[in-house]
Amino acid sequence: MSRNKIFAWVGITVFLYFIFYSLFTGFINPIPALGDSWDYHIPISKMILSGEVFHPTHVAIPQWYYPGSSEAINSLFLLFHIPLTLSNILPVTILFFICWKLGGVFKLNYYESIFFATTIVTLNSIVRWYNSVSIDVWLVNFFLLSIILLERPRKSIKYFLFLGLTLGMLIGTKFTAFYYLIILTIFYGGRLLPLLSFKKIIIFLVPFSILGLSWYIRNFILFHNPFYPLYFLGLPFTINFDKQIWNVFLGYPKDMLDAFFGEYKIWVFSIIFVIFSLVRGFNNSQGKYLLNFEKYKLEIVCLSCFLVFLISPTDTKTWIMVSSMRYSYATFILAILIVFLYCKKIRKLDWLFLCSITSMIMVTSFNYYPKLVFIYGGCSLACCYLLEKYKSKFQQYLR
Numbered sequence: 001m002s003r004n005k006i007f008a009w010v011g012i013t014v015f016l017y018f019i020f021y022s023l024f025t026g027f028i029n030p031i032p033a034l035g036d037s038w039d040y041h042i043p044i045s046k047m048i049l050s051g052e053v054f055h056p057t058h059v060a061i062p063q064w065y066y067p068g069s070s071e072a073i074n075s076l077f078l079l080f081h082i083p084l085t086l087s088n089i090l091p092v093t094i095l096f097f098i099c100w101k102l103g104g105v106f107k108l109n110y111y112e113s114i115f116f117a118t119t120i121v122t123l124n125s126i127v128r129w130y131n132s133v134s135i136d137v138w139l140v141n142f143f144l145l146s147i148i149l150l151e152r153p154r155k156s157i158k159y160f161l162f163l164g165l166t167l168g169m170l171i172g173t174k175f176t177a178f179y180y181l182i183i184l185t186i187f188y189g190g191r192l193l194p195l196l197s198f199k200k201i202i203i204f205l206v207p208f209s210i211l212g213l214s215w216y217i218r219n220f221i222l223f224h225n226p227f228y229p230l231y232f233l234g235l236p237f238t239i240n241f242d243k244q245i246w247n248v249f250l251g252y253p254k255d256m257l258d259a260f261f262g263e264y265k266i267w268v269f270s271i272i273f274v275i276f277s278l279v280r281g282f283n284n285s286q287g288k289y290l291l292n293f294e295k296y297k298l299e300i301v302c303l304s305c306f307l308v309f310l311i312s313p314t315d316t317k318t319w320i321m322v323s324s325m326r327y328s329y330a331t332f333i334l335a336i337l338i339v340f341l342y343c344k345k346i347r348k349l350d351w352l353f354l355c356s357i358t359s360m361i362m363v364t365s366f367n368y369y370p371k372l373v374f375i376y377g378g379c380s381l382a383c384c385y386l387l388e389k390y391k392s393k394f395q396q397y398l399r
Contacts, residue, residue, distance in 0.1 A: 004111035007353040011118030012387070013380040014360045015096065018122060020376040022089055022130035024369060029131070030083035037133035042084065044068040045075035054218050062229030062238040065222075067215035069172030070138035084133050091137040092130060096121045098144050099333065104398025105151050106298070106341060110391060113398060115353060116340050120333055122360040125263035125325045135173050140329040142170040143180050147301075150188035155195050157203050164204040168211030175227050179308040180330065187301055241313035245324060248314050255318055263325040265359040270335035271306060274299050277338065298341075302334035 032038065040063035047053040048068055056064060070091075077087045099120045103113030120126070126137065145166050149159070167184075171177045216226035225235035249256045260268050278299045281292065293300065309331050314324035343352040387394060 002111070003350060003353075004109070004115070007357070008111040008114040008118075008387075009380075009384045010357060011115045011122070011360070012383055013376075014357075015118045015121055016376045016380045016383065017372075018127055018130065019089060019093065020372055020379065021369070023086065024372060025367075026083055026085035026089065026131045030085055032084050032131075032133045037084070040064050040066060041071060041074065041133045041135065042078075044071040045078055048072050048075045049078060054214075065219055065228055067172045067174060067177075067212075069169050069211050069215070070135040070174075073138065074133060074135075085131045088129055088132050088134055088137060091141055092121055092126060095126075095137055095141055095144075098141055098148070101148055101398060102144055102333075102337065103340070105148050106337060108340060108344065110395055110398065112340065112344065112349065114387070115356065116337065119336060119356045119360070123264060123267065123332070124359075125329070125332075128263075129326065134326070136326040136329060139170070139173045139177060140333065142166055142173060143177070143184075143330050144333065146170060146180075146184055147188075150184060150191065153191045153195055157200060160200040160204040161207065164207040165211065168208040168213075171212040172215055175230060176308060176312060176327070180305070183301060183304045183308075187297055187304075243313065243315050244311050245314050245327070246310040248316060248321065249310075252316060252321070255316075255321055259318070259321040259325055262322060264332060266355050267332060267336055267339075267359060270332060270339045271302075273342070274302050274335045274338050277342070278303065298334060298338055302331060302338060305330040305334065 032042070040061065043060070043064055044053070044066065045068070047056060047064065048071060052058070053068060059065070073090075074084065074087045076082075077084050096117045099117035100113050103116040104110075108116055129137065146163070149163050149166060153159070167181060171181055219228040220226040222228070223236050225232055225237060228236065229238040231237040231240040245256075264270075278296055281296045281299070306328070309328040312324060312327040314320055340349070340352065343349045
């Protein structure tokens with residue numbers, strides 16, 4: 001058995017442990033903790049179910065006017081009386097498959113892609129939100145799925161329909177997703193121009209408008225500000241975040257570094273590696289420094305996402321600094337992918353795998369439920385068996 005295969009199965013086992021532990025604790029503790037879940041995520045889901053979301057009448061706080069496309073998914077948990085403490089396990093599981101596919105798109109092989117995916121879904125920054133009601137994992141899912149689609153453009157109507165769905169859900173999940181849309185448009189928009197036609201544009205705009213733009217149109221009609229309640233070009237607003245990641249980092253560097261290391265462990269250095277890689281990419285040609293943008297596109301997109309993270313809101317309270325790390329998912333997933341690709345190139349993946357496994361087991365402490373080992377242990381063996389038996393079919397998924 002190859003070492004890559006062993007590491008992939010270890011990653012699967014750790015991931016399934018987290019999943020089954022979270023399912024168990026989510027069932028025995030079905031009430032979400034206080035915070036953003038009850039402040040606006042759950043109320044927005046309830047408004048969607050009641051049909052009030054586009055003509056709200058009982059709004060308690062301005063955050064209820066945030067986009068709610070991902071809350072619409074959470075509303076299904078309310079509709080079918082599934083504990084909301086399980087609602088974030090779904091996007092985390094989907095994140096595994098998206099990262100698995102993402103690794104394949106960027107030429108990681110079968111087992112390397114599996115291990116990359118398990119590395120991501122076992123990050124402490126993601127594990128701590130397994131039993132919460134949140135939309136940040138959904139956001140990064142739609143962002144990464146958009147990259148997968150844009151990396152492999154197609155001429156088909158189906159492709160533009162799916163792209164409209166994905167990008168619509170992206171901007172319909174959170175206001176800051178508009179920054180991600182701009183990034184994707186700048187670096188990938190040129191690939192789509194030769195494929196466009198009037199029919200494809202319409203096919204794209206229908207789901208993009210319904211799932212994404214509709215929230216901004218609603219807010220513009222109600223408040224003349226598409227990004228209400230946030231500040232935007234001096235239009236009516238009620239919230240203006242004066243504390244952002246970058247200025248809190250400058251004021252409280254030690255606390256912010258503690259938050260970074262606590263949430264990402266050794267992977268904190270991945271963003272430093274990306275910066276170093278990009279700097280090395282500049283070539284001095286006849287006195288001019290040039291960069292191959294196509295070759296270093298992933299690094300540039302990663303650092304662009306990092307800039308979005310730096311302007312995201314936070315506070316000087318330590319627990320809010322830690323909570324704010326979830327805004328960096330897009331940055332660190334791409335940064336970790338870049339590290340994987342580099343280590344594959346120099347044939348040093350074994351060392352990287354060992355570092356990743358170390359990071360996997362250094363997570364938030366869990367209560368001890370020994371009987372769960374029979375469930376997740378058996379399921380991990382079954383999962384590894386199926387992944388091996390149907391390897392050829394799964395490899396087609398990665399292509």
